[in-house]
Amino acid sequence: MAPSTVSKALNGHNSISQITKERVKSLAVEWNYIPNEAARFFKHNKSQTIAVVIPDLLDQFYVLVIKGIEKIASKNNYNVIISESNDDPGKEVEIIDNLISKRVDGVIISVARNSKSVEKLKRLEQLGTCVTLICRSLPNNIFNIVASDSEDGALKAITFLKKRGHRRIAHLMGPKGFQASKQRLHAYKKALLANNIAYDETIVKETNLSAKDTGEAITALLKTKDVPTAILVFKSYLSLDVINFLKKKYPDKLKKLEIIGFGKLPLFEFLDNKPLASIDEKPGLIGEKAAEISFKNINEDTETKTVEQIRLKCTLAKN
Amino acid sequence: MAPSTVSKALNGHNSISQITKERVKSLAVEWNYIPNEAARFFKHNKSQTIAVVIPDLLDQFYVLVIKGIEKIASKNNYNVIISESNDDPGKEVEIIDNLISKRVDGVIISVARNSKSVEKLKRLEQLGTCVTLICRSLPNNIFNIVASDSEDGALKAITFLKKRGHRRIAHLMGPKGFQASKQRLHAYKKALLANNIAYDETIVKETNLSAKDTGEAITALLKTKDVPTAILVFKSYLSLDVINFLKKKYPDKLKKLEIIGFGKLPLFEFLDNKPLASIDEKPGLIGEKAAEISFKNINEDTETKTVEQIRLKCTLAKN
DNA sequence: TCTTTTTAAGAAAACGTTTGAAATGTTTTT
DNA sequence: AAAAACATTTCAAACGTTTTCTTAAAAAGA
Numbered sequence: 228m229a230p231s232t233v234s235k236a237l238n239g240h241n242s243i244s245q246i247t248k249e250r251v252k253s254l255a256v257e258w259n260y261i262p263n264e265a266a267r268f269f270k271h272n273k274s275q276t277i278a279v280v281i282p283d284l285l286d287q288f289y290v291l292v293i294k295g296i297e298k299i300a301s302k303n304n305y306n307v308i309i310s311e312s313n314d315d316p317g318k319e320v321e322i323i324d325n326l327i328s329k330r331v332d333g334v335i336i337s338v339a340r341n342s343k344s345v346e347k348l349k350r351l352e353q354l355g356t357c358v359t360l361i362c363r364s365l366p367n368n369i370f371n372i373v374a375s376d377s378e379d380g381a382l383k384a385i386t387f388l389k390k391r392g393h394r395r396i397a398h399l400m401g402p403k404g405f406q407a408s409k410q411r412l413h414a415y416k417k418a419l420l421a422n423n424i425a426y427d428e429t430i431v432k433e434t435n436l437s438a439k440d441t442g443e444a445i446t447a448l449l450k451t452k453d454v455p456t457a458i459l460v461f462k463s464y465l466s467l468d469v470i471n472f473l474k475k476k477y478p479d480k481l482k483k484l485e486i487i488g489f490g491k492l493p494l495f496e497f498l499d500n501k502p503l504a505s506i507d508e509k510p511g512l513i514g515e516k517a518a519e520i521s522f523k524n525i526n527e528d529t530e531t532k533t534v535e536q537i538r539l540k541c542t543l544a545k546n
Numbered sequence: 547m548a549p550s551t552v553s554k555a556l557n558g559h560n561s562i563s564q565i566t567k568e569r570v571k572s573l574a575v576e577w578n579y580i581p582n583e584a585a586r587f588f589k590h591n592k593s594q595t596i597a598v599v600i601p602d603l604l605d606q607f608y609v610l611v612i613k614g615i616e617k618i619a620s621k622n623n624y625n626v627i628i629s630e631s632n633d634d635p636g637k638e639v640e641i642i643d644n645l646i647s648k649r650v651d652g653v654i655i656s657v658a659r660n661s662k663s664v665e666k667l668k669r670l671e672q673l674g675t676c677v678t679l680i681c682r683s684l685p686n687n688i689f690n691i692v693a694s695d696s697e698d699g700a701l702k703a704i705t706f707l708k709k710r711g712h713r714r715i716a717h718l719m720g721p722k723g724f725q726a727s728k729q730r731l732h733a734y735k736k737a738l739l740a741n742n743i744a745y746d747e748t749i750v751k752e753t754n755l756s757a758k759d760t761g762e763a764i765t766a767l768l769k770t771k772d773v774p775t776a777i778l779v780f781k782s783y784l785s786l787d788v789i790n791f792l793k794k795k796y797p798d799k800l801k802k803l804e805i806i807g808f809g810k811l812p813l814f815e816f817l818d819n820k821p822l823a824s825i826d827e828k829p830g831l832i833g834e835k836a837a838e839i840s841f842k843n844i845n846e847d848t849e850t851k852t853v854e855q856i857r858l859k860c861t862l863a864k865n
Numbered sequence: 866t867c868t869t870t871t872t873a874a875g876a877a878a879a880c881g882t883t884t885g886a887a888a889t890g891t892t893t894t895t
Numbered sequence: 896a897a898a899a900a901c902a903t904t905t906c907a908a909a910c911g912t913t914t915t916c917t918t919a920a921a922a923a924g925a
Binding site: 262329498 | 580627628786817
């Protein structure tokens with residue numbers, strides 16, 4: 228029996244008779260034949276693999292994203308490989324070089340802060356790999372992106388807080404250098420406006436995300452003359468730092484400053500003092516959408532490719 | 547210039563002159579040449595990849611293991627692919643089939659509870675893949691394994707508790723069907739003995755790991771006539787369930803029952819009520835050791851292969 | 866200068882699979 | 896009965912790299 232016959236039989240080619248197909252298949256089982264994927268990938272110049280690049284696996288947000296991606300990938304019989312950049316732009320470039328030589332079919336990436344990978348990512352696209360950003364954007368919006376709709380999230384959070392009686396709602400923002408920080412600050416402002424609350428920049432504080440800096444920001448907030456009663460926080464883990472800080476330094480304030488943060492994490496279930504509520508950014512769904520974009524592009528002609536920019540609605544989850 | 551010359555030049559073969567090597571390398575950069583790994587893997591019948599199979603990425607313990615593996619793998623220029631079995635034996639078998647066809651060079655696996663994969667793993671070894679178990683063992687000890695030394699951990703925990711004045715130390719054990727549960731129960735007994743504390747089976751309770759069952763076990767413990775003042779818990783996440791249960795149902799007992807669990811997690815940092823201490827099983831080190839075993843075996847002749855069984859010492863981490 | 870040795874580069878085969886074309890065998894049509 | 900159509904199988908080339916073997920050129924020795 229010729230190799231080509233076997234190949235065609237196993238792949239259900241219709242130029243092979245039913246009888247042969249069955250004979251081949253049963254022999255394959257009997258002889259424990261397992262196709263050599265490396266040879267197949269090589270032949271097809273496809274790896275049946277999409278790569279996920281994230282900052283850190285200890286961040287449960289990204290784990291949920293990955294689970295979403297895996298769900299779609301396994302439906303499509305695709306493999307997923309995961310790399311951590313640790314938010315190190317150099318490491319990120321290394322990772323992408325590696326992905327290029329692997330000829331992965333798609334890359335889903337949450338770029339490192341201060342990413343230097345734009346050119347590499349462009350090159351990846353030139354080579355036919357579908358690149359999809361998640362959560363964090365890059366200048367010029369030239370890549371597919373799936374992220375949560377911060378404006379929707381902020382609006383739901385602020386509206387909820389107003390209903391609870393809050394009128395003085397602060398914002399702890401991320402580093403001004405980050406796209407996401409600006410975006411969420413803007414969302415915060417817009418949400419205040421929609422709720423007829425005046426914007427007051429004295430109760431918007433920035434943190435570089437270190438616990439120390441966050442502590443100082445909170446201290447400053449607590450020293451403003453009209454102390455805020457609630458705060459919208461840039462990111463879930465940051466909310467936890469805020470709570471930790473309050474617990475240590477201002478335990479009396481703990482109940483007087485209600486916290487809502489972007490992002491809801493499974494680990495919240497174990498916390499005593501947790502944010503009042505969280506903006507659930509649907510990480511699993513982000514992963515699924517990103518994976519779907521990848522597969523759509525992988526299966527399409529390169530000519531018809533268009534850039535997709537998806538912002539997913541959030542929900543407000545009481546903790 | 548012949549492909550063979552290029553190949554040799556890029557791989558630093560010494561039958562190529564220095565001049566040509568440099569010429570090739572500079573042209574490679576200029577033309578953006580990136581070797582096709584798929585072709586290479588195919589040619590070598592090696593994938594330069596080790597696979598990690600774990601139950602769940604949301605368990606930070608395993609994330610730390612993975613980070614350890616990645617550390618060693620990247621030193622060796624190896625790729626790591628991760629799969630989640632979700633403790634589903636069927637899914638696990640599927641995953642391993644996939645790994646077989648990928649011809650991965652090594653598999654590091656924390657087998658699913660009730661794993662049905664022994665035969666598949668044997669087959670994997672026959673095919674030349676190095677199989678290393680982590681944390682969870684399989685009957686007959688035919689595979690390499692890296693795990694923590696429960697006896698060492700339990701001894702340190704019980705000794706510490708005794709020094710704090712505890713004489714009545716309970717044990718919340720995992721399902722009796724699990725190898726690990728038996729192991730740790732045995733370690734608990736041995737540690738009591740070493741500390742001259744009598745073993746009392748009325749204060750050893752089993753849980754199937756569901757929150758409900760754990761609650762019942764704790765309730766039963768609290769109802770024993772000589773109520774324990776401390777408890778050694780099977781696993782980190784289980785400690786959290788215990789604490790959550792006490793908080794809800796017996797808040798007064800929260801400070802009266804000191805808890806030490808197997809496993810220390812990064813998320814503990816955010817908790818108010820946390821176990822008194824944790825047995826740090828050094829997940830990162832487990833990953834590193836497992837990866838080292840893999841590479842040692844990958845680079846060795848199959849003839850000289852021996853089974854390695856490593857039990858790593860623990861430390862006791864105050865929380 | 867001629868032979869021998871050394872060095873460097875090229876040629877060809879191989880890895881396992883898939884693919885389209887060619888060959889074989891069978892059936893239908895004329 | 897010959898030709899045409901069809902069904903099924905096999906052949907041969909290809910994918911990009913590495914490796915072994917060969918060849919060409921240069922250097923060394925006589």
